[in-house]
Each structure stands twice: as structure tokens, then as C-alpha cells.
Amino acid sequence: MSGKPKLTYFNGRGCMESIRWLLAAAGVEFEEEFLETREQYQKLIKGGALLFDQVPLVEIDGMKIVQTRAILCYIAAKYNFYGKDLRERALIDMYVEGTADLMGMIITFAFTPPKERNLALIIERATTRYFPVYEKVLKQHGQEFLVGNRFSWADVQLLEAILMVEEKEPTVLSKFPVLQAFKARISNIPTIKKFLQPGSQRKPPPDDQYVATVIEVFKKD
Amino acid sequence: MAGKPKLHYTKGRGKMESIRWLLAAAGVEFEEEFVEAKEDLEKLRKDGALLFQQVPMVEIDGMKMVQTRAILSYIAGKHNLYGKDLRERALIDMYVEGTTDLMGMIMALPFQPPEAKEKNFALIIERATTRYFPVYEKVLKDHGQQFLVGNQFSWADVHLLEAILMAEECKPDILSPFPQLQAFKGRISNIPTIKKFLQPGSQRKPPADDKFIAQVKKIFNI
Numbered sequence: 001m002s003g004k005p006k007l008t009y010f011n012g013r014g015c016m017e018s019i020r021w022l023l024a025a026a027g028v029e030f031e032e033e034f035l036e037t038r039e040q041y042q043k044l045i046k047g048g049a050l051l052f053d054q055v056p057l058v059e060i061d062g063m064k065i066v067q068t069r070a071i072l073c074y075i076a077a078k079y080n081f082y083g084k085d086l087r088e089r090a091l092i093d094m095y096v097e098g099t100a101d102l103m104g105m106i107i108t109f110a111f112t113p114p115k116e117r118n119l120a121l122i123i124e125r126a127t128t129r130y131f132p133v134y135e136k137v138l139k140q141h142g143q144e145f146l147v148g149n150r151f152s153w154a155d156v157q158l159l160e161a162i163l164m165v166e167e168k169e170p171t172v173l174s175k176f177p178v179l180q181a182f183k184a185r186i187s188n189i190p191t192i193k194k195f196l197q198p199g200s201q202r203k204p205p206p207d208d209q210y211v212a213t214v215i216e217v218f219k220k221d
Numbered sequence: 222m223a224g225k226p227k228l229h230y231t232k233g234r235g236k237m238e239s240i241r242w243l244l245a246a247a248g249v250e251f252e253e254e255f256v257e258a259k260e261d262l263e264k265l266r267k268d269g270a271l272l273f274q275q276v277p278m279v280e281i282d283g284m285k286m287v288q289t290r291a292i293l294s295y296i297a298g299k300h301n302l303y304g305k306d307l308r309e310r311a312l313i314d315m316y317v318e319g320t321t322d323l324m325g326m327i328m329a330l331p332f333q334p335p336e337a338k339e340k341n342f343a344l345i346i347e348r349a350t351t352r353y354f355p356v357y358e359k360v361l362k363d364h365g366q367q368f369l370v371g372n373q374f375s376w377a378d379v380h381l382l383e384a385i386l387m388a389e390e391c392k393p394d395i396l397s398p399f400p401q402l403q404a405f406k407g408r409i410s411n412i413p414t415i416k417k418f419l420q421p422g423s424q425r426k427p428p429a430d431d432k433f434i435a436q437v438k439k440i441f442n443i
Contacts, residue, residue: 074310094288
């Protein structure tokens with residue numbers, strides 16, 4: 001075993017992207033195995049690697065961890081991205097659940113038939129339900145980071161969410177000056193800056209081929 | 222402030238039920254304020270009590286916590302139901318995510334279009350018996366201990382019992398291929414705090430009936 005965590009997922013964002021972000025933010029190098037065919041998926045299941053027959057799967061520290069949140073919580077705690085006590089963890093948990101909900105809308109967007117897609121709802125939620133909360137948190141305490149005056153999982157995931165929504169609507173941060181400053185600040189953290197450069201393991205937005213691959217791999221016989 | 226956690230939600234199971242179970246398992250008394258009409262939800266929102274305009278919301282230790290998983294993690298951490306180290310926490314997290322997925326399917330059923338209900342019901346039974354229950358059956362069989370993780374009662378055990386009972390409400394003999402889970406169910410149900418919660422008159426909520434579903438749809442514009 002190389003010692004590096006190994007990620008098994010499609011060659012695209014999906015539920016694994018937040019994990020890539022967090023590992024990158026922590027400066028942890030990782031390997032990836034990409035799911036491309038149904039046979040590969042079935043082989044993984046048969047081999048007992050997937051606890052609930054699902055990916056993401058991350059092999060780390062001798063464990064085969066599945067379930068996105070379980071993986072993220074483990075990484076966050078291991079690399080000190082999870083606050084200093086229960087109360088800070090509670091804040092981080094609340095904030096990441098919010099950004100996860102927002103990003104979840106965008107993840108499913110690619111898999112929704114075009115006629116049923118509702119981009120307006122995503123932008124509305126971003127600008128009236130989610131971004132105002134983080135804008136206010138940062139404005140009120142005036143600190144650089146969301147929780148405990150220290151870089152945490154909550155900051156990484158908020159940046160990820162901001163960039164994801166901006167891909168759909170580039171002006172979405174226009175009413176959120178504090179978030180604009182936050183975005184610039186966090187983007188300049190060396191590990192994040194590196195991840196944002198071309199050639200990193202960051203994945204592009206889903207395209208038709210990605211969607212087709214996912215559907216094909218998970219198709220029921 | 223009373224000191225007791227205060228739960229804000231509709232008067233039914235939904236996403237708050239796992240929180241009620243966990244507080245009860247930890248022997249923590251709690252109060253409840255029920256959202257019974259749209260106005261109740263609007264008032265909470267106007268008062269700034271709901272971080273993302275959503276319930277569940279739990280007032281606990283001076284915080285107004287929202288987001289089900291955040292609340293559950295906090296309670297588990299506070300009451301020593303979250304394992305003794307990072308690795309045990311990872312196992313507990315994995316297991317509760319699985320039971321959350323299963324219970325999520327069951328909770329969503331009444332809100333699905335009638336044409337899809339039969340298919341989705343069949344999928345629930347299939348998932349329970351081929352994807353989820355076999356995992357927990359094997360975990361218990363492999364280590365032979367009383368509890369899922371670390372030989373100690375944890376959030377994972379509470380959540381699994383909740384999921385088992387919910388699945389049995391769908392199909393009473395659903396545990397018949399799973400002897401370990403049957404024994405587990407008997408064992409965990411007998412833990413004093415759990416036993417108390419399972420008795421009539423506790424704050425455990427009944428399965429959703431048509432009246433409740435109609436009320437929820439109205440309150441949340443579903």
C-alpha cells in the first residue's frame with residue numbers, strides 16, 4: 001500500500017468532488033481509480049469493497065470508507081479541519097450541511113431531464129437561503145474564516161459551492177461583498193491555489209458523456 | 222432557559238424522529254414545540270430562528286441547531302454515543318448513513334405520486350433485505366459483540382433499531398432472514414432508556430397517516 005488515500009469513483013465531480021477538495025486543502029496527495037464500465041462496478045461489489053454497493057469509496061488508513069459524509073468527517077477530523085471542540089464542530093457541521101444541500105441541487109441538475117431542470121430555483125436558493133447566511137456569519141465576527149478563526153472544512157466547502165454556483169451564474173456573488181473577499185482569500189491559500197490550477201485532480205463540470213457513463217454503470221439489468 | 226433541549230418540528234416523525242430516538246436513548250428529557258400550520262413556520266423564519274429557513278431545529282446548550290445530521294452528531298458527541306476515537310467514529314458514521322438512506326426512502330414514500338408508490342415500496346423492501354440489513358447482520362455476526370461498534374452502545378445501534386422497526390412497519394416479517402438482527406432488536410429494545418421510549422405515552426411519534434401528510438404538504442408547500 002502506497003500510504004496515499006485511494007479514491008474510487010467516476011472520472012467526474014459527483015459526490016466525490018467535495019472529498020477531493022478537502023484532501024487537497026489538507027495538502028494530502030491521493031490516487032484515483034475511475035469507474036468506467038458496469039463490469040468494473042460489479043467486480044467491486046463482488047469483491048466486497050463497497051459496504052452498501054455504492055461509491056464514493058475511499059481507502060484510507062487501512063479502511064474502506066463509503067458514504068460521502070463519513071469520509072469527509074474522517075478526513076476533516078484527521079487533518080484538523082473540524083474545529084477545536086464540540087461547539088465548533090456543531091457550527092462546521094451546520095455550515096457544511098447547508099453547502100452540501102446547495103451543491104446537491106447542482107449535482108442532480110445534470111441528471112434531470114432538460115425540461116424539468118430548474119436553474120432559477122438553484123440561483124434563488126443560493127442568493128436567498130444560503131449565501132446570505134455565510135455573508136452574515138463572516139460579517140458579524142469579521143474573521144477570515146467561518147468558524148473559530150481558523151481554516152476549516154466549512155471554508156473549503158463554501159468555496160467549492162461558490163465556484164459551482166458561479167459556473168451556472170457568474171454574477172451570483174454581486175450582492176455579497178464579504179463572500180467575494182472570502183472567495184479571493186481562500187483561493188489564495190497555497191494548497192487551494194494549487195488545486196485550482198490546471199492539471200490538478202479537480203474535475204470539470206459534468207458533460208453528456210459523464211452523465212451517460214454514470215447511467216450506464218448503474219443501469220439495472 | 223429550562224436546560225432541556227427544545228425541538229421544533231411538525232407533530233410527526235419525519236427528520237426529527239431520529240433526534241428524538243437519540244435523545245431518548247441518552248436519557249435526555251426534551252421539550253417539543255410543534256409546527257402545526259404555515260404561520261408557525263413563517264414565525265420561526267421571521268424570528269431568525271432557522272439558519273436555512275428549515276426545520277428540524279433544536280435549541281440546545283444555547284445554540285439553535287439546524288440540519289439533522291449536525292444535530293445528531295452533536296448529541297452523539299455530547300453523550301458519548303460516538304465511539305472512542307476517529308476510527309470508531311468513521312464506522313458509526315458509515316453505518317448511520319446507511320440506515321439514514323433506508324429510512325429516507327421510507328419517509329419519502331407517502332409524498333410520492335400514487336403511480337410510483339408500488340414500485341418504490343418494492344424497492345424499499347429490496348434495499349432493506351439485500352443492501353442494508355445483510356451488512357449489519359454480517360457486522361454483528363463477524364465480531365459477535367452486542368453492539369455494532371467498539372463493544373459499546375452507540376448512535377449506530379439506536380439508528381439501526383429505529384430503521385428495523387420502521388422497516389417492520391412496512392413488512393412485519395422483514396427480519397426473518399436475519400437472526401442476528403432479531404437478537405439485536407430484542408437486546409437493544411430492552412435497554413432501559415430505549416424500553417421507556419418504546420412504551421405508549423413516550424414522545425415517540427406514530428407513522429404518518431393521511432391527515433398528517435396533508436398537513437405537512439400544506440405547511441411546506443409540497
